[in-house]
Amino acid sequence: MLSAQTTRSEIEDKIRNNETLSAEDVTYLYDVADINWLGGLSREIADGISGNHVSFVSNLILNYTNICNVRCKFCAFYRTGSESDAYTMTEDQVVQEIAKFYDAFDIRQLLIQGGVNPSLPPEYYFSLFARIRKEFPKIGIHGLSTSEISFIAKKAKLSVKDLLIELRRSGLETIPGAGAEIFDSAVRKKLGRPINSGREWLSIMEEAHKLGIRTSSTMMFGHVESSKDKADHLLSILELQKKYHGFLSFTPWNFEPGNTQLEREGLVLERTGGLDVVRNIAIARLVFRSDLPVIQSSWLTNGISMGQLAIMYGANDWGGTIYDEKVIPATGKQVGNLRKEIIIGAVQQLGMVPVERDNLYRTVKIYD
């Protein structure tokens, strides 16, 4: 058996020789590697990619419906439709909501996603996206999870490819990484997701990348997964990335158990700690390096202080501003609003340079 020191230097050699890490290497990084060594190496790699720049986007999150027929055990947001707080926004309501923020905050990205709502026809999305593009031309629509896309395709009797072409024609610009969770089917079963939905996530992303539609990637950790499950998850994303380079970013999210079925069943009672959060950020950086150069700080579930630490551990994108987000507060955790001035201040406090970007990661303004 190799000593921890040997494995550490072997991994450093692989990174310097631009070799892909194995699942065993990544499992070692999760289970054994010293956190300070991980942080130093991951920040060094991030420095080589983006120097002292940290990007962020002026973003609006819009959850157009909370009615969903998937009912994941880790989700506190969904409603079945009969509850008093179940809702679906009309096209006019969506437009009014965007208008409240668009000019005041110079919004460049709209993250629009909701539940898998069986009562909404495919035309709802085509018409909505076309109207948003027309009325808010500076906004890039970053929309729909793979679960929503899969359901809308079936409802529209279109292949995923043809649906994506239709959605792009309507105004969809990029696709968020929601729904990735952990790809392993046994984990997904415990999470209450269809067991083939991990493979489906990868295949929908591949279809999008083949069409030239860029997407994000994510991983949700801190629930019932093992280190090996996380290693396989990261390496599956890397494998797809090496084929088309369609992922614009990777965000690791820690699971929030409040008000979820997993919490009620006693499977996960506590959220994971801060060191686990920065370990996941650092490992993602070591696995992806310049193949997937943007790692987001996942500040949304962890707050501004952890967002800053995530940058020190290899993240180079803060993510977006937040105004009136609804999914995380459903777990009982208050997110509040995060204006761009707060992000700029948090990044400058690190001695780094905030760079405002648009939905496609093109520079809008450098705050140096």
Ligand code: SF4
């Ligand atoms: S995570 Fe998404 S798909 Fe799962 S229940 Fe919540 S809204 Fe529905």
